[in-house]
Amino acid sequence: MxxxxxxxxxxxxxxxxxxxxxxxxxxxxxxxxxxxxxxxxxxxxxxxxxxxxxxxxxxxxxxxxxxxxxxxxxxxxxxxxxxxxxxxxxxxxxxxxxxxxxxxxxxxxxxxxxxxxxxxxxxxxxxxxxxxxxxxxxxxxxxxxxxxxxxxxxxxxxxxxxxxxxxxxxxxxxxxxxxxxxxxxxxxxxxxxxxxxxxxxxxxxxxxxxxxxxxxxxxxxxxxxxxGPADADLPGLAVFVVREQAAGLLDRVRAELVREGWEPLVTVPLDPAQATRVRARVRGGNWGAGPFAVSGGGPAAYVVAFDLAAVVEGATSSPERVTASKLAVRRRLLAGQPSGARFNPLHSSDNARQALDYLDALDDPALVAGLRAQIAGLRAATAFPYPVVELLPSGRRRAVTAVVDHPVFGESVCKVFHPGAHRFLERELRARTEFADLPEVPALLEAGDTWLLSPRYSDTRAHVRRSLPGGPHAQLTPGTSLALARLARTVHARGSHLLDLTPLNLVSDAVEGLKVIDWEFLQDLPAERPPLAQSPTVLGRDDRSPDGDTPLGVSSYGGAVLTVFSARVTGVPARLLLGGAARWSVPLLAEPGMALAWLLLTLRTAVKRSRPRVVRAARRAARAVLVGLARRGR
Incomplete structure (x- = not known):
């Protein structure tokens, strides 16, 4: 050539x-x-x-x-x-x-x-x-x-x-x-x-x-x-600006924000004068299509919300948290849209200081005063009943968890639920009472209108066989898998299912043994009860009840479904575990199965991680050749 x-x-x-x-x-x-x-x-x-x-x-x-x-x-x-x-x-x-x-x-x-x-x-x-x-x-x-x-x-x-x-x-x-x-x-x-x-x-x-x-x-x-500072003494306050193309999705926007751990405080449809001021004052005045196929239009409404991760006094809400929530809501709002029709439905402030500036464009001083009162109410409603020893890490989408100093039980774990998450508290209480006979259910020490108290379990990780590569999950010992199979059979027989039953929600206490620590997604099975192997407890999703609550975690959202019954976790098919297999057969088959699953995942992870490096190296090499040719051709 x-x-x-x-x-x-x-x-x-x-x-x-x-x-x-x-x-x-x-x-x-x-x-x-x-x-x-x-x-x-x-x-x-x-x-x-x-x-x-x-x-x-x-x-x-x-x-x-x-x-x-x-x-x-x-x-x-x-x-x-x-x-x-x-x-x-x-x-x-x-x-x-x-x-x-x-x-x-x-x-x-x-x-x-x-x-x-x-x-x-x-x-x-x-x-x-x-x-x-x-x-x-x-x-x-x-x-x-x-x-x-x-x-x-x-x-x-x-x-x-x-x-x-x-x-x-x-x-x-x-x-x-x-x-x-x-x-x-x-x-x-x-x-x-x-x-x-x-x-x-x-x-x-x-x-x-x-x-x-x-x-x-x-x-x-x-x-x-x-x-003043970026948190403006109101850490967690954000304004989500719904654009014209998504004006009919306000209820959906609020629901998705709740799923992301936000408490919608007020929704403000913009009148023409407000929309004109917001258009000039927000997003640098740029309401074009950006990277999307078509424009989402100008500002149509505000959804003012509070990040429940910041509900505890002294906690903060980072710009990354706001951005991650906005992008997640966008993805779900646009799911199923053809690429040529995709638009930007949602913009947001990055911090509380920006949120107050967005609200100032509405020219409604009483609105901000009302928001401050609502946030103060949220903080009061999420106050711990006993002195806090330490906050425990969590997404805080539905509740805040901390170790507290109880006058009788000593250091215990208290879980305080947000006002809009009362149904999750009811499910936890149901598990601690209706299923209290199951050894894997944590004990209930005490409960209030918005909280419950559990023992502070240690975690020896005795249930873990080995960690899985490329993620936070782990493979389980055969004894743990058999115990969880018994749990699933009992829950199913009582007409219920438990979503989000994953290795991440297990602890092994040195005295009390294996515990399942999260029962927020305990829900009833439909009237036409599926076989146990098709239960949401096993599958990690509830296809028969689309209106049911579904967690956002990697275990049961999107295509990456993994539960304690997945073969890569147990090493054996779920049907073998759930069918009451002989106790000797599971340990015999589990270890080879887990070893093979671990090896395949290790290889897949290595290939996945090396692919970008290989591609970058190939691009650099090709670019160097082409640059040389280009320079010689000048």
């Missing part, structure tokens, strides 16, 4: 998805590029350093802001490349930060400033559209304060010293000259630029500022001083 053809193929393979950094297409000069933009009627503006065009300093790029609707018109003029060609580089930013023309996932400028720059752009030297003098100052001030921060060479406050003596540009002199040209008196400090932009209505909303602050320490400290 001709080297030039091979090089062309290689460059095609190396071309990434459309990105902010782009390069002139071959055969185009800088001037011909701008002439073509003007001929096509593209609404754009060269943001800075345009005075010397078409001359650009070596290694410098040209920063261009373009209207959203005109972004596709640039594709035939500029291209994205994995290997930068020896042609002029451009950074292309769209008005609302569309994918591939954004700044770290957000719009480059605030919506108001971007619109103003494009609307008032002027033609410089008859060829280059550039910001008006006033917009030139404002857009550069925005760049310095929010993108550069202390790296700009400007001091943070009046009288302060610059953090660097060698900035990329002399922003102090440049900004001073631009301000003088338009009759502005703005001191060249980061605080003064920020105050000027805020007064002009050009400062981005808080959620955007927080994203910018991730790479701007001055801005991060400034936000903390202005708005």
């Amino acid at each position: 001709d080297a030039r053809v091979l090089t062309g193929v290689g460059l095609g393979l190396l071309a990434p998805r459309e990105a902010t950094r782009r390069h002139l297409r071959a055969g185009l000069s800088i001037d011909s590029f701008f002439d073509e933009l003007n001929r096509r009627g593209v609404r754009y503006a060269v943001l800075r350093w345009f005075e010397t065009l078409p001359d650009v300093d070596p290694g410098e790029d040209v920063d261009v802001l373009v209207a959203d609707e005109d972004l596709p018109l640039l594709r035939t003029l500029l291209g994205s490349h994995r290997v930068a060609p020896a042609r002029q580089a451009f950074d292309v930013y769209s008005e609302t930060g569309l994918p591939g023309s954004d700044f770290r996932g957000i719009p480059y400028l605030s919506p108001a400033l971007a619109a103003r720059v494009l609307d008032r752009a002027v033609l410089s030297r008859g060829r280059y559209r550039v910001p008006s003098p006033a917009d030139h100052f404002d857009s550069l001030a925005y760049h310095v304060a929010y993108h550069k921060g202390l790296r700009s060479g400007l001091p943070a406050e009046p009288g302060g010293r610059p953090a660097t003596d060698d900035p990329e540009h002399d922003y102090v002199s440049i900004l001073g000259g631009l301000a003088a040209d338009v009759g502005l008196s703005v001191r060249p400090t980061l605080a003064d630029l920020d105050a000027h932009l805020a007064a002009a209505g050009l400062r981005p909303p808080l959620d955007t500022l927080e994203k910018l602050a991730e790479a701007n320490p001055w801005l991060r400290d400034s936000l903390d001083r202005e708005f």
Whole structure:
């Protein structure tokens, strides 16, 4: 194959998805590029350093802001490349930060400033559209304060010293000259630029500022001083913004948030005035499709919720927790949607400080006061009846568990259920009474309206044969499997099933022996009782009762179903265990079966973990070859 053809193929393979950094297409000069933009009627503006065009300093790029609707018109003029060609580089930013023309996932400028720059752009030297003098100052001030921060060479406050003596540009002199040209008196400090932009209505909303602050320490400290800490003394508060396409799914959104461990406090359908304010103030004003096939539309409603993981005084709720819940709810809302119809149904605040800012857009001070009262009520309702020795790790979706100091029983385990999770408390109490004759059921020491008390069992892990690779589960000893089979037969005979019966919910106490520690998903079998082998206790899911409660864990959600009766856990088929097999046959068959299952899982895990490394190595090697060919073909 001709080297030039091979090089062309290689460059095609190396071309990434459309990105902010782009390069002139071959055969185009800088001037011909701008002439073509003007001929096509593209609404754009060269943001800075345009005075010397078409001359650009070596290694410098040209920063261009373009209207959203005109972004596709640039594709035939500029291209994205994995290997930068020896042609002029451009950074292309769209008005609302569309994918591939954004700044770290957000719009480059605030919506108001971007619109103003494009609307008032002027033609410089008859060829280059550039910001008006006033917009030139404002857009550069925005760049310095929010993108550069202390790296700009400007001091943070009046009288302060610059953090660097060698900035990329002399922003102090440049900004001073631009301000003088338009009759502005703005001191060249980061605080003064920020105050000027805020007064002009050009400062981005808080959620955007927080994203910018991730790479701007001055801005991060400034936000903390202005708005207080990220938890805003209300850790766990979040606002989930339901978009127009999902406006009919409000009940479903609330139900899914409950499953994720959130307590919905209030739902606020947005009236037209509120929707307009929220649209401008949230998500950086960008309500486009993003990575989805179609847009979810603008904001339609708020679901204000509280993270029950933070219900205990002093506990926190991390941005990762909010994000994980939002993504999980999105996945379940979109389940079954064809790829071409998928949209973003839900946005959220990242922390309580953002949540309060979102709520401020509603202009309803009484709402926040009511929310504070509701959260205080949740905390009071989840208070422990005895002094807490230590909190125990848990997802806290339905309850909070702690070791408490009881005046009679000493150190015991207390489980306090959230107000909306009373049915789970009732199931635990039912297990401790109706099934108290089973040795695997924990003893009930005491109970209240919202809590129950159990002994503090140790865990010798005597029930574990070996840990399974690639996850938290373990294989069980044959004696444990036989005991659990007896338990399953009894529960089934009494017309019930227990979901989430997994190795993770077992302990082996040195004195009391094997215990099943979680009975929250004890539920009745349907009237038409299935065979034991088809019971949800064994299968880990309840296909016959879709309205029944189903845990979110790996054992019984989605396709990864694993229970204590899975062959990879026991080494034998479930039917053999459940059919009352001779006690000698299970130990005889279990060990070879478990060893084989462990070996297969080990091999599968090793292959799964090595595959990305192999693929990355192959890509690096192919890229190196193609880069070499590309360079020789230049």
